Amino acid sequence: LPAHASLRRAKKNRISLKTTKKGLPLSQLAHLVVSERTFVFSLRKVGPTFFEAEMAAAGNVPQFASLYIGDLHPDTTEAMLHEIFSSVGPVGSIRICRDSVTRKSLGYGYVNFHSVSDAERALDTLNYSSIKGRACRIMWSQRDPSLRKSGVGNIFVKNLDRNIDNKALYDTFSLFGNILSCKVACDAAGKSRGYGFVHYETEEAAKQAIERVNNMQIGDKQVEVTSFKKRGERESATVFTNIYAKNLPNDFDDEKLTSMFGGYGTITSSVILEDKLGRKFCFVNYDKPEAAQKAVEELNGKDLRTEEQKKEQKEDDKPEDYLLFVGRALSKAERAREFKEKNAGTEQAPGRTTGVNLYIKNLDENTTDASLKELFEPFGTVTSCIAMKDDKEKCKGFGFVCFSTPDEATKAVTEMHLKVVKGKPLYVGLAEKKDQRQERLRNRYSPGGCGPMGKGMGKDMGKGMGKGGMMG
16 A cells, blocks of 8 residues: 555544655545545544545535434523433434533533434434423534524525424425424524525525515515625615604603604504603504605604793703604614714723723622622722622612722622622623623633534623623
8 A cells, every 4th residue: 555544533623634755744644544445444443534524525515423302491401412322323422512700501512423424413403302391403413603693595584383393394395305403583582583594505495495485475474585694784674664762851641642653644553651760651562664764864863841841941951862763673683783882982081090990790699889899898999799680670680880999899800709709609700792792702612622623612701891891
């Protein structure tokens, strides 16, 4: 034989080739092996064989026998997954990704098989099977993020019947090509939001699916299927029927709502609400977009104050605080994105010392701003303090405390980190800006982190700004 080669599996499933024949590049060796099969290999029983890896890469099949397992029940353990997936073939390793502090499951993990063929069989037979009452979602682990982020072969399915789940969506669209991932968007309770995504291996399969399924009926609804567009590529919404109005008079009621907004078109629904400060706002939905646009154009910026209120106006009052605002009603995600973009370029206030803002996690749900401040007051002057709350006024489990000097903040971290408060060990650390935290976690987990994709980041990655300019 012209040469003797040995194959070994390096760390993180990388394949390296050693040969006694010097000066022969790996690409030539691979070509000779696949086309002539003239080399002799010594293989360990770990990872895919060299033939499997090379031929898989050539055929656009995942090179490594690693599967991503999503939509897992929080109580699912590695032992449960091993029992299920080992029935298909020998399993090399299993990992469920968990929060770095609470160690709670993030709802996904990885199963690494020794053989690509076993992984393919698991994907075919176990996808959407029930694990602790939840249908798991299995797909090939994609180590290259560019494939996921490119949007090539990705389609968006809108107006889905609420009874359509991941499996039903997969079964419908698998007729047109190999699917890399398929998911119906759901809320926190697991109920469908009425839309989903299907990512095909090829753009041709995606185009065929759009042509064949668009405007077809799935379940009880006629669906709309289009190519997926990234957020930055989508056109701003100019056609809308639902509008939002604020800075309304204190005596504003349904009768005045109809009088003010009814002249622009037929109102299909409306509601008047109050915020925590007693300020009124409302939502009005028209039957036609033209009516909504006309209402916005003519009512936005109108002054509804009485003559007495105008006389009581202060010099520092801003027009946006008392003039009527009427505009397109935004979703919660759109409002959050707009707030983020608005504050993206906000610089740190002049004279404010850096490194004194602390992020505290694993707080009890009954924690208040006052009780949080009381915990940290012994270490110095607390300039601001907030325990983040949900819509039921319960603490979300984290908050922020800002000290006047770095020394005080350092002392608080030293004394309070991992201290047990109400039965929970606190996490206390310096608050970071989002981009700084992402960069740190990327550097930390990119070498391996959690499985081949390096997904080991905690749930708190990507927090924005807290109240009072406090970073989270």
